[in-house]
Amino acid sequence: MVKKQKYVYEWPRPGVTVDIALFTVAGTLQHLRLQVLLIERDEEPWRGMWALPGGFVRENEDLEGAARRELQEETGIQGAWLEQVTAVGTPGRDTRGHIITVVYMGLTAGDRHHLAPRGDARAARWFEVSALPKLAFDHALLLDHAVTHLRRRLDEAPICFELLPERFTLSELQALTEAILGRPLDRRNFRRKVAHLGFISEAEGTRREGRHRPAQLYRFVPQAFMEHAERQKAVPF
Amino acid sequence: MVKKQKYVYEWPRPGVTVDIALFTVAGTLQHLRLQVLLIERDEEPWRGMWALPGGFVRENEDLEGAARRELQEETGIQGAWLEQVTAVGTPGRDTRGHIITVVYMGLTAGDRHHLAPRGDARAARWFEVSALPKLAFDHALLLDHAVTHLRRRLDEAPICFELLPERFTLSELQALTEAILGRPLDRRNFRRKVAHLGFISEAEGTRREGRHRPAQLYRFVPQAFMEHAERQKAVPF
DNA sequence: GCAAAAGTGTTGAAGGTACACCCATGT
DNA sequence: ACATGGGTGTACCTTCAACACTTTTGC
Numbered sequence: 001m002v003k004k005q006k007y008v009y010e011w012p013r014p015g016v017t018v019d020i021a022l023f024t025v026a027g028t029l030q031h032l033r034l035q036v037l038l039i040e041r042d043e044e045p046w047r048g049m050w051a052l053p054g055g056f057v058r059e060n061e062d063l064e065g066a067a068r069r070e071l072q073e074e075t076g077i078q079g080a081w082l083e084q085v086t087a088v089g090t091p092g093r094d095t096r097g098h099i100i101t102v103v104y105m106g107l108t109a110g111d112r113h114h115l116a117p118r119g120d121a122r123a124a125r126w127f128e129v130s131a132l133p134k135l136a137f138d139h140a141l142l143l144d145h146a147v148t149h150l151r152r153r154l155d156e157a158p159i160c161f162e163l164l165p166e167r168f169t170l171s172e173l174q175a176l177t178e179a180i181l182g183r184p185l186d187r188r189n190f191r192r193k194v195a196h197l198g199f200i201s202e203a204e205g206t207r208r209e210g211r212h213r214p215a216q217l218y219r220f221v222p223q224a225f226m227e228h229a230e231r232q233k234a235v236p237f
Numbered sequence: 238m239v240k241k242q243k244y245v246y247e248w249p250r251p252g253v254t255v256d257i258a259l260f261t262v263a264g265t266l267q268h269l270r271l272q273v274l275l276i277e278r279d280e281e282p283w284r285g286m287w288a289l290p291g292g293f294v295r296e297n298e299d300l301e302g303a304a305r306r307e308l309q310e311e312t313g314i315q316g317a318w319l320e321q322v323t324a325v326g327t328p329g330r331d332t333r334g335h336i337i338t339v340v341y342m343g344l345t346a347g348d349r350h351h352l353a354p355r356g357d358a359r360a361a362r363w364f365e366v367s368a369l370p371k372l373a374f375d376h377a378l379l380l381d382h383a384v385t386h387l388r389r390r391l392d393e394a395p396i397c398f399e400l401l402p403e404r405f406t407l408s409e410l411q412a413l414t415e416a417i418l419g420r421p422l423d424r425r426n427f428r429r430k431v432a433h434l435g436f437i438s439e440a441e442g443t444r445r446e447g448r449h450r451p452a453q454l455y456r457f458v459p460q461a462f463m464e465h466a467e468r469q470k471a472v473p474f
Numbered sequence: 475g476c477a478a479a480a481g482t483g484t485t486g487a488a489g490g491t492a493c494a495c496c497c498a499t500g501t
Numbered sequence: 502a503c504a505t506g507g508g509t510g511t512a513c514c515t516t517c518a519a520c521a522c523t524t525t526t527g528c
Contacts, residue, residue, distance in 0.1 A: 012296050013250030016326075016337055034474070059249050060335050063326040087324040087339045089253075089300040098297050100253055102324045102337075130474040148470065171480075182474055188482070189518065211527030212479040233385060237271070237367040237419060408507075425509070426491065433489095448500030449505040 014089070015099040018067040019054030019139065021146035022080055024110030024126060025163055025179045029172065032179035034129045035110065036143065039074050039121035045095045046136035050127070052143065054101065055120060067104040075124040076116030080108035081162045085142075085149045093138045105146040107162045154180050157197055157228065161220040167203045169215035170194065198224045251326070251335040255304040256291030256376065258340065258383035259317055261347030261363060262400055262416045266409065269416035271366045272347065273380065276311050276358035282332045283373035287364070289380065291338065292357060304341040312361040313353030317345035318399045322379075322386045330375045342383040344399045391417050394434055394465065398457040404440045406452035407431065435461045 022037040038050040053074040057066040064082060072078050082104045089100035110126055117124040127133065129147065132140070153159055160176045174190045194200060201221050206214035259274040275287040290311040294303040301319060309315050319341045326337035347363055354361040364370065366384065369377070390396055397413045411427050431437060438458050443451035 012252075012293055014253050014294060014296065016251050016253060056249055057251060057326065057337070059251065060328040061326075062328060063324060063337065084323060086321060087300060089294065089298075089339075091297040091299060100294070100300065100339075102326075147474070169480085186518070186520085187480090188520090191481085193517090208526075210478070212477080213481080213525035215480060237384070406507085423491070423493085424507090425493090428508080430490090445499075447505065450498035450507045452507060 015094075015097065016057045017054055017099055017101045018057060018063060018070060018104060019052040019101050019142055020067050020071050020082070020104045020106060021052055021085075021143050021150075022071065022075075022077065022106045022108060023129075023146075023150060023180070024108055025160075025176050026110055026126065027179075029175050032175050034179050034182070035126040036129050036132075037075060037077070037110075037115075038125060038127050038133070038135070039117060040123040040125075041120060041136055042122035043120045048122075049136040050133045051136035052139045053121065053124070057102075063102050064104065067102075067106075071106075073119045074117060074121040075113075076118070077108060077113045080106040081159075082106040083149070083153070085146050088138070088142060088145075090138070101142070103142045103145060105149050107150075107160055109163050151181055157199065157225075158194060159225075161199075161225075164220075167205070167207075167217040167219055169207055169217060171215060173200075173218075197228065199228065251337050252331075252333070253294045254291050254336055254338045255294060255300060255307060256289040256338050256340050256379055257304050257308050257319070257343060258289055258322075258380050258387075259308065259312075259314065259343045259345060260366075260383075260387060260417070261345055262397075262413050263347055263363065264416075266412050269412050271416050271419070272363040273366050273369075274312060274314070274347075274352075275362060275364050275370070275372070276354060277360040277362075278357060278373055279359035280357045285359075286373040287362075287370045288373035289376045290358065290361070294339075300339050301341065304339075308343075310356045311354060311358040312350075313355070314345060314350045317343040318396075319343040320386070320390070322383050325375070325379060325382075327375070338379070340379045340382060342386050344387075344397055346400050388418055394436065394462075395431060396462075398436075398462075401457075404442070404444075404454040404456055406444055406454060408452060410437075410455075434465065436465065 024035050025032045026035050027033050037053060039053050041047050041049055041051050053071055055070045057063065063084070067082055071080065083106070085103040085105045087100060087102045091098060093099070115124040135143070154177060158173055158177050160180060163176050164172060170191055173194065174185060174187065178185055199221055200218040203217040203219040205217050207217055208214040261272050262269045263272050264270050274290060276290050278284050278286055278288050290308055292307045292311070294300065300321070304319055308317065320343070322340040322342045324337060324339045328335060330336070352361040372380070391414060395410055395414050397417060400413050401409060407428055410431065411422060411424065415422055436458055437455045440454040440456040442454050444454055445451040
């Protein structure tokens with residue numbers, strides 16, 4: 001019998017960070033714009049520049065957990081919906097050395113939180129995605145990946161329920177979707193698609209908002225959404 | 238003016254690995270099976286168990302470069318087509334400590350290489366995806382992600398040209414696709430779709446293989462494929 | 475009665491699926 | 502002549518895009 005031996009192996013240790021592109025939508029219903037949350041760095045390198053919130057993954061910390069923690073620490077935001085986008089580790093992307101980042105993308109209602117920059121962040125602000133400042137590191141590239149990912153997901157299904165109150169109108173849902181995709185959608189086609197997906201159900205009551213017909217309210221049905229996600233998966237061998 | 242100061246910052250250093258699920262297809266044309274390349278570990282932990290090839294990312298090494306290097310070192314295979322699948326960093330997934338892995342997926346023609354296990358690998362072998370041994374670490378989960386990714390991509394377009402000789406018949410391309418997707422496809426529909434995508438063009442000559450009509454040969458047109466990939470991307474703001 | 479947003483159906487195009495027969499060859 | 506895989510067309514259905522008028526309300 002071979003005796004179980006203790007082994008010692010030292011491996012290279014690049015840094016690992018998470019960066020979060022957290023999106024929201026702001027403006028009036030007829031003129032919503034997609035915005036992304038940026039922080040002004042209070043640390044070198046790139047001190048004073050705008051960047052995606054993010055930071056180093058701690059020992060024994062889950063990747064998504066790290067993303068949530070950094071978001072909370074640097075901006076005060078909790079409870080957003082997050083999805084992993086990709087990992088990027090091109091040498092030279094960070095002047096501090098070899099640092100690999102895992103990019104997360106998320107959505108939240110901007111006005112539900114008030115921004116509380118702390119830690120590495122001197123300031124935190126929402127920026128229109130169409131009017132960004134120059135970004136630190138390769139964050140312009142990471143953001144580009146995140147926007148592409150978000151749009152691809154949203155093309156499949158309107159997953160922007162995070163941005164809405166519990167009960168919402170179909171016009172609101174459509175305006176949001178349009179703002180994120182950056183193009184107008186046909187109202188009738190949109191309603192048919194959403195109804196067919198079955199993620200929403202009629203809620204009690206209507207909303208009167210101006211001198212016009214009140215709108216039916218709807219509610220997101222998380223369970224139907226989950227079932228839809230399950231159905232997307234491939235069959236195992 | 239604030240004088241530019243030198244800063245010192247030490248960050249936590251989880252390990253970063255890449256793991257590669259490299260697929261091929263083997264068997265006769267009428268009975269192809271999807272296979273994945275595994276190595277038998279020659280190092281603790283999990284010594285003697287089968288695992289995905291992979292290993293630590295070196296200082297200042299690109300992620301995909303690391304995947305290619307590990308694949309070459311552990312199995313002798315070079316020049317496969319690779320795509321990133323996801324990053325996984327669940328605490329406890331590796332007994333050596335906090336180790337984050339970036340999973341790559343790839344395709345190559347198994348019989349174009351002969352396997353030359355070295356380094357951490359005591360052996361390297363192709364296994365049927367439908368008859369896998371128990372895998373080290375959480376590699377069963379990683380492999381599952383990779384298969385799902387592969388099938389989703391292949392559903393969109395037959396990207397398995399890596400598995401074919403320079404000139405191939407449509408029946409070969411179809412048999413491959415069927416083996417990977419794990420379900421049969423209608424011949425006429427398949428041909429129409431492939432022709433419509435425009436990735437292939439007729440090549441000179443035919444192939445006579447048995448006592449039946451010879452098949453037209455085709456050739457992959459990388460440029461048409463690239464243009465298709467470009468078209469998939471979303472519009473910038 | 476008019477302004478303003480809510481709500482609703484139909485048609486045509488494109489893409490996907492299902493299905494059956496003839497063709498070229500070797501034996 | 503027959504066995505074997507190569508090669509082709511058509512009908513149906515589903516999905517998506519385009520398009521305009523009526524309804525309900527506040528003023």
